[in-house]
Amino acid sequence: MTASNLPLPPGDFGLPLIGDTLNFFRDPNYGQKQHEKYGPIFKTRLLGSPTLFVKGADANQFVLTNDNKYFAISWPPSTKALLGNLSLALQTGGEHQNRRKLLAQAFMPRALSGYIDTVEAITHSYAQRWVQTQNLTWYPELRNYTFDVACKLLVGLDQGAQTELGHLFETWCAGLFSIPLALPWTRFGQAKQARKQVLVLLEEIIRQRQQSPDVGNDALSLLIQAKDDNGQGLTIDELKDQVLLLLFAGHETLTSAIASFCLLVAQHPHVLEALRAEQVSIGVHTPMTLDVLRQMPYLEQVLQEVLRLIPPVGGGFRKVLKTCEFNGYRIPEGWTVLYEINQTHLNSDDYETPADFRPERFAKGVRSKYSYVPFGGGIRECLGKEFARLEMKLFAVELLRNYQWDLLPDQDLSMVIVPTPHPRDNLKVRFQTYAP
Numbered sequence: 001m002t003a004s005n006l007p008l009p010p011g012d013f014g015l016p017l018i019g020d021t022l023n024f025f026r027d028p029n030y031g032q033k034q035h036e037k038y039g040p041i042f043k044t045r046l047l048g049s050p051t052l053f054v055k056g057a058d059a060n061q062f063v064l065t066n067d068n069k070y071f072a073i074s075w076p077p078s079t080k081a082l083l084g085n086l087s088l089a090l091q092t093g094g095e096h097q098n099r100r101k102l103l104a105q106a107f108m109p110r111a112l113s114g115y116i117d118t119v120e121a122i123t124h125s126y127a128q129r130w131v132q133t134q135n136l137t138w139y140p141e142l143r144n145y146t147f148d149v150a151c152k153l154l155v156g157l158d159q160g161a162q163t164e165l166g167h168l169f170e171t172w173c174a175g176l177f178s179i180p181l182a183l184p185w186t187r188f189g190q191a192k193q194a195r196k197q198v199l200v201l202l203e204e205i206i207r208q209r210q211q212s213p214d215v216g217n218d219a220l221s222l223l224i225q226a227k228d229d230n231g232q233g234l235t236i237d238e239l240k241d242q243v244l245l246l247l248f249a250g251h252e253t254l255t256s257a258i259a260s261f262c263l264l265v266a267q268h269p270h271v272l273e274a275l276r277a278e279q280v281s282i283g284v285h286t287p288m289t290l291d292v293l294r295q296m297p298y299l300e301q302v303l304q305e306v307l308r309l310i311p312p313v314g315g316g317f318r319k320v321l322k323t324c325e326f327n328g329y330r331i332p333e334g335w336t337v338l339y340e341i342n343q344t345h346l347n348s349d350d351y352e353t354p355a356d357f358r359p360e361r362f363a364k365g366v367r368s369k370y371s372y373v374p375f376g377g378g379i380r381e382c383l384g385k386e387f388a389r390l391e392m393k394l395f396a397v398e399l400l401r402n403y404q405w406d407l408l409p410d411q412d413l414s415m416v417i418v419p420t421p422h423p424r425d426n427l428k429v430r431f432q433t434y435a436p
């Protein structure tokens with residue numbers, strides 16, 4: 001039997017045109033409920049496109065190892081327009097591979113080692129401010145923190161969140177997943193305008209850097225000098241789009257990840273106690289190095305479990321390039337597929353009591369590569385994965401060694417999922433210095 005004779009997966013297209021779009025965005029448990037009804041693969045309609053939701057290690061492997069053959073990355077029209085044509089996120093095939101290799105130079109171990117001091121210094125200065133404030137609404141602060149780190153490490157800019165670039169970047173971000181109607185008062189229109197202004201500022205930064213005798217030691221300096229296999233460097237237009245992508249890709253995701261770490265650890269005092277004990281056993285190391293950071297197995301397990309239980313990216317969209325078969329079902333050309341990271345991580349075949357926060361479950365590593373995919377996989381696996389893990393660890397180490405944070409009463413800790421998971425009341429805490 002050929003793929004075109006096979007049945008379509010079960011499911012319901014919902015309302016004409018909009019299908020189940022509203023339920024998908026409004027109900028954090030939408031995927032889970034539909035899977036309970038239809039099994040590990042179901043069809044519906046999202047943003048006008050017939051869409052298949054798939055979860056589980058086999059489905060992830062099928063989608064992620066067939067990028068370029070059966071599938072291609074897919075973004076909503078607003079995101080495409082705001083990222084720009086020269087962004088790695090939109091590039092495909094050989095061009096994507098070539099650019100990925102070039103950009104990866106900013107995330108090699110040598111580059112990462114050079115970022116440690118900067119992350120430590122920014123984390124320390126934010127933490128000192130939080131001690132002064134004591135009672136905090138933490139999430140917006142954590143967003144400023146990750147943006148400051150990204151600005152400094154990517155383009156050498158200090159206190160990025162307070163700059164014009166920071167303000168414009170917020171307006172740009174707000175339009176990324178919006179209705180693509182470019183009018184002066186729409187979110188998309190304002191974001192397009194902000195994109196133009198952001199690109200002007202990035203161009204100024206890049207030109208100054210190119211003319212300066214001091215090349216700097218941030219990602220931009222590496223990207224300005226980087227060459228592909230043909231000896232070609234990035235043009236200024238491409239540099240701008242790629243830097244904008246990197247600023248975006250790491251900002252919301254990392255904020256969500258460190259906020260979830262703070263929340264889950266505050267809710268599980270025995271985990272906090274074991275984390276602190278591990279830090280005591282390691283002792284003080286100045287300067288901190290990648291090697292020392294590798295000697296923290298329990299912290300590693302905790303961070304893995306945080307990204308399992310509350311993955312910052314819930315899944316990835318792909319367009320079907322060619323009709324194919326999965327698990328006896330037809331996957332028709334032109335449809336959209338969403339591989340679901342969050343639902344995969346809640347699979348009880350791979351994780352005992354999957355809803356519980358139990359870092360020890362990772363003591364023996366992950367069961368299979370595709371059952372644990374917080375950073376995706378295959379040729380589009382997160383480019384900033386090692387950088388993200390480094391920043392999460394440095395942030396955690398600074399807090400575990402020196403501070404105490406307690407959740408304030410009377411707050412709504414239920415999760416908002418869009419654009420990335422965070423507590424509805426933005427995580428209110430009492431933040432103090434810690435003396436063992």
Ligand code: HEM
Pocket residue numbers: 073088089100245246247249250251253254257311312313315316317373374375376377379380381382383384385387388
């Ligand atoms: C905890 C933090 C992060 C998480 C959970 C995360 C997750 C992901 C995931 C799931 C993908 C693949 C999406 C897909 O398959 O469609 C991805 C792609 C990507 N990420 Fe991350 N990410 C994080 C941090 C970062 C950071 C810090 C950077 C860079 C500074 C970054 C840069 C990228 C880029 C450039 C891509 C696109 C790769 C490509 O298309 O080839 N990410 N990320």
